[in-house]
Amino acid sequence: MTPSHLTRTGIAVLAAAVLATVPGCGLGGGPGQGEDATRTGRVAGTVTFRTLQLKPVHTGYVQGVIDAFEKKYPDVKVVWEDVPGDGYNEKLVADAQAGALPDVVNLSTDSFQLLGDRGMLADVARLDPEAARDYVPGAWEQFKLPGKGQGVYAYPWYVTPEILTYNKELFAEAGLDPARPPTSVEEFFDQAERIAARSGGRYAAFMADPKGRLPGDWQKMGIPLLNDARDRFVFDTERAVGWLTRMKDLYAKGAMPKESLLKADDVNQLYGSRKLVFGPGSPGFVKDVKRNAPQVYAGTQVAPAVTGSLGHIGIYAQSLGIKRTTEHLDAALEFAKWVTNGPNQVAFARRATIYPSNARGLDDPYFSDRGDGTDAETVARAVGAEQLRTAQLDANTPVEWTNQVGDAVVREVQKAITGEQDPRTAVRRAQQEANRLLAAANAGGR
Amino acid sequence: MTGAGEVSGAGEVSGARRATGARRAPAPPAPAPPAAGRAPRHRPWWTPYLFLAPGLVTVTLFSLWPFVNTVVLSLTDARILRGGHFVGLANYTRALADDDFWAATANSVLYLVVVVPALVLLPLALAVLVQAKVPGIGLFRSAFYTPVIASAVVVGLIWQWVLRSDGLVNTVLQRLRVISEPVPFLTDSRLLLCSAMLVTVWKGLGYYMVFYLAALANVPASLYEAAALDGAGAARRFFSVTVPQVKPMMLLVGTLSAVSALRVFTEIYILGGESGGPGGGARTLPFLIRQVGLGFAGETGYAAAISVLLFLLTLVFSLLGRRLSKGDDA
Numbered sequence: 001m002t003p004s005h006l007t008r009t010g011i012a013v014l015a016a017a018v019l020a021t022v023p024g025c026g027l028g029g030g031p032g033q034g035e036d037a038t039r040t041g042r043v044a045g046t047v048t049f050r051t052l053q054l055k056p057v058h059t060g061y062v063q064g065v066i067d068a069f070e071k072k073y074p075d076v077k078v079v080w081e082d083v084p085g086d087g088y089n090e091k092l093v094a095d096a097q098a099g100a101l102p103d104v105v106n107l108s109t110d111s112f113q114l115l116g117d118r119g120m121l122a123d124v125a126r127l128d129p130e131a132a133r134d135y136v137p138g139a140w141e142q143f144k145l146p147g148k149g150q151g152v153y154a155y156p157w158y159v160t161p162e163i164l165t166y167n168k169e170l171f172a173e174a175g176l177d178p179a180r181p182p183t184s185v186e187e188f189f190d191q192a193e194r195i196a197a198r199s200g201g202r203y204a205a206f207m208a209d210p211k212g213r214l215p216g217d218w219q220k221m222g223i224p225l226l227n228d229a230r231d232r233f234v235f236d237t238e239r240a241v242g243w244l245t246r247m248k249d250l251y252a253k254g255a256m257p258k259e260s261l262l263k264a265d266d267v268n269q270l271y272g273s274r275k276l277v278f279g280p281g282s283p284g285f286v287k288d289v290k291r292n293a294p295q296v297y298a299g300t301q302v303a304p305a306v307t308g309s310l311g312h313i314g315i316y317a318q319s320l321g322i323k324r325t326t327e328h329l330d331a332a333l334e335f336a337k338w339v340t341n342g343p344n345q346v347a348f349a350r351r352a353t354i355y356p357s358n359a360r361g362l363d364d365p366y367f368s369d370r371g372d373g374t375d376a377e378t379v380a381r382a383v384g385a386e387q388l389r390t391a392q393l394d395a396n397t398p399v400e401w402t403n404q405v406g407d408a409v410v411r412e413v414q415k416a417i418t419g420e421q422d423p424r425t426a427v428r429r430a431q432q433e434a435n436r437l438l439a440a441a442n443a444g445g446r
Numbered sequence: 447m448t449g450a451g452e453v454s455g456a457g458e459v460s461g462a463r464r465a466t467g468a469r470r471a472p473a474p475p476a477p478a479p480p481a482a483g484r485a486p487r488h489r490p491w492w493t494p495y496l497f498l499a500p501g502l503v504t505v506t507l508f509s510l511w512p513f514v515n516t517v518v519l520s521l522t523d524a525r526i527l528r529g530g531h532f533v534g535l536a537n538y539t540r541a542l543a544d545d546d547f548w549a550a551t552a553n554s555v556l557y558l559v560v561v562v563p564a565l566v567l568l569p570l571a572l573a574v575l576v577q578a579k580v581p582g583i584g585l586f587r588s589a590f591y592t593p594v595i596a597s598a599v600v601v602g603l604i605w606q607w608v609l610r611s612d613g614l615v616n617t618v619l620q621r622l623r624v625i626s627e628p629v630p631f632l633t634d635s636r637l638l639l640c641s642a643m644l645v646t647v648w649k650g651l652g653y654y655m656v657f658y659l660a661a662l663a664n665v666p667a668s669l670y671e672a673a674a675l676d677g678a679g680a681a682r683r684f685f686s687v688t689v690p691q692v693k694p695m696m697l698l699v700g701t702l703s704a705v706s707a708l709r710v711f712t713e714i715y716i717l718g719g720e721s722g723g724p725g726g727g728a729r730t731l732p733f734l735i736r737q738v739g740l741g742f743a744g745e746t747g748y749a750a751a752i753s754v755l756l757f758l759l760t761l762v763f764s765l766l767g768r769r770l771s772k773g774d775d776a
Contacts, residue, residue, distance in 0.1 A: 403741035
C-alpha cells in the first residue's frame, strides 16, 4: 500500500467516521427520557443550581442564602452557576438536549413552559403537597401546564406584576385628569388619541411594539386565543379587527413613535426625554427613571395596570424548576423551597425591584407602605403588591403562543398598521399562519 | 547524490552532516552510498500530516462537522428539544414554495447587486484620493478607516438616530422645507433595506480602501510616467493604468463583499428591529434562518435547509468571481 493510497484511505475513514457520528448531533431521541427521581427522606448530596443573571449585583445575597442552607443541611453541597441573560434559553436548550440540566434551575415563563411541556421538570405539587399554601395562589397556579392536570412544575420565585406608569405633567397638558388613568384597553386608546391630538407632535402616547402588546391586549379585551381543545387559534374576531383598526388609526395620528413599531426604539430614552406619556408597565422602570432622569421622575405617576373588563393583568414570573431525573431529589426540593421562602424572598425584594411570590413574604409591611403617596417608586411597590394579591393572574401567554407564532402575528399586524394591508386581512392571515405553525408543532409533539 | 531529488530536504540535511563529519579526524567509516534505484531513508510519509493535525482537527470539529451536520439536519424534521426523522427533500421543497423564503432571497440578492459594485468602486476611488503624499493625509486615511473598527452595534445605533423619523436627516430636510412629512427610512421595508445598504457601504469603505492602497503601492510609477509622456490625462491614466493594474484586487474585493452581502444581518437587525422591518419586509436569508431556527419552537431542520440553500447561493457567486478572475488571467 503506497503512502498516497494510505492517505486516501485515512481520509475516507475519517469522513466516514464524521458522517457516522453526525446523527448524534442534533438528532436522536427527545430529551425527556430517564427515570423519575424518588424521595428518600435524606437531604444530602451535591445539588447544582443555575440562576439567570444575578451576578455580580446579587452575588452576596445569593451566596448568603446558599451558605445558610448548607449550614442547616451540612450533608448538602450547592454548586451555584450564574448565566447571563443573553443566550440563557439557548444554553438551557443545549443542556436539556444533552441531559445536563442543573438539579435546580431558574426558569422564566417561556423556558418553564417548554421544559415542563417536554417532561423535564419534576411535579412539585405531587412531591411536596404542603408547599402550595406557602405561595400566593395566583403565583402557584402559574406553574400548572395545560393538559397536565393539577401538577405544578416549579416553585414560584420572584414576580413582577404589570402596573401603569405615566408622565402626569404631559397627561395634564393633554387635557386629561392625572387622577383618572385608563383602566381598560379601549379607554387607553381613547386617551392616547387625545394626547396625539394635543401634543402637536412633540410627544407620543405609548410605544406601538405589537410584540409587547400581544396577546396581552387581546386577552384583556376578552378575545379568545384558542379553542377549547387548544388545537386551533380562534382570535380572528371582530374585536381583534377593531383593535388593529384602532392601532392603525392611532399610529397614523402620531399616538406612537414611528420607529416603536419595530421595537428598535429605546423606551427609557423616549420617556426620559419627555417624548412619551405612558412608560412600560414595570416597577423596575420607575427605579430606572428615578436614577437616570430625576426631573421626569418627579412628574411620574403610578397606577394599577390596565386590566380590561375581566380584571386580568400580565405578570412576569421567575421560578425554580427541579430536574425530573435529579439524583438528589430531597436536597433539590428543600433547597428550592429554601430560596423561595418568605424571609429570603423579602430580603431579595428589598435589594431589587421585584415581588415575593411567597404569601408570607408579600404580607410584609414593606409592600403595603405607600409613604405619603408622592414618591413614585414607593407607590409602585405598593400598587404592584396589591395587584399581585387581588388581580386575576391567568392572563399569561399560553404555551401555544410560541415565539414563532408571536412573530408571525406581529408581521401581519405591522403590515396593517403601516397600511400595507387592511386590518381584516391581517388578522385573518395572522390566524392562518399561527394555525399552520401550531399544527406543525402538534404534528411532532410540540 | 542518488535520490536526492526525490526527498530533497532530508537528502540535503544528511548530506551536510556527512560533509561536516568528513572535516573531522579521524573520519568515521563512511556509510555505504545507497544502491542505485533504492529509496533513501527519510521521514515517514505521515510526518506532514502530523504537523497539519491540529489545524485539521480544528477545521473538522468546528467547520466540517457542523457543515455536514447542517446538511443532515436539513433532511429531517428536527425541532428544538425534539429528535428529528428523515423527511428527504421535504424541507427544500417547502422552502421553494415558501413566499418568505423567496422574499428573503430577493432581498439578499438585491443587497448584493447594490452593495458589491459600490464596495468595488468607491473604496478604489477613495484609495486613489488618499494615496497622494501630501501633509496630513494620514489623518484622512485614519478617518476613513474608523468605521471599520467601530462596533457594528454602535454604528447601527448612530445611523438609527440619523435616519429615524425625528432624526438628523428628517429634521434638517423638514427645516429646509424640502419635505413636509418625515421620510420613513426605517419604517418602510424598501427604504429600510436601502438604509442598511448605506450603512454596509459606509462601514466597508475604509476596509476595502486598505486593500486597494496595497494594490496601488505595487503599480510601477514608470507606467504612469510613460502614460503622462504619451499625453494621457488623469482620467485616462486612471482607466488605462490604475484599473488594469488593480483588477485582480477588484475581483477579490468583489468576491469578499459578495459573500459578506449575502450574510448581512446586523445592520437590518439594529435598524429594523427583530421582525426585520415592518411585516418582516426587509428580511434577508440569514435573518430568516434565525427567525425560523431559534426560539423554543425553532424548526431546526427547516432552518438548516435554508442555510444549505444560502450556502449554494454563496457558492454560485464565489464561483462566478473565480471564473471572472480566470478569464482575466487568460
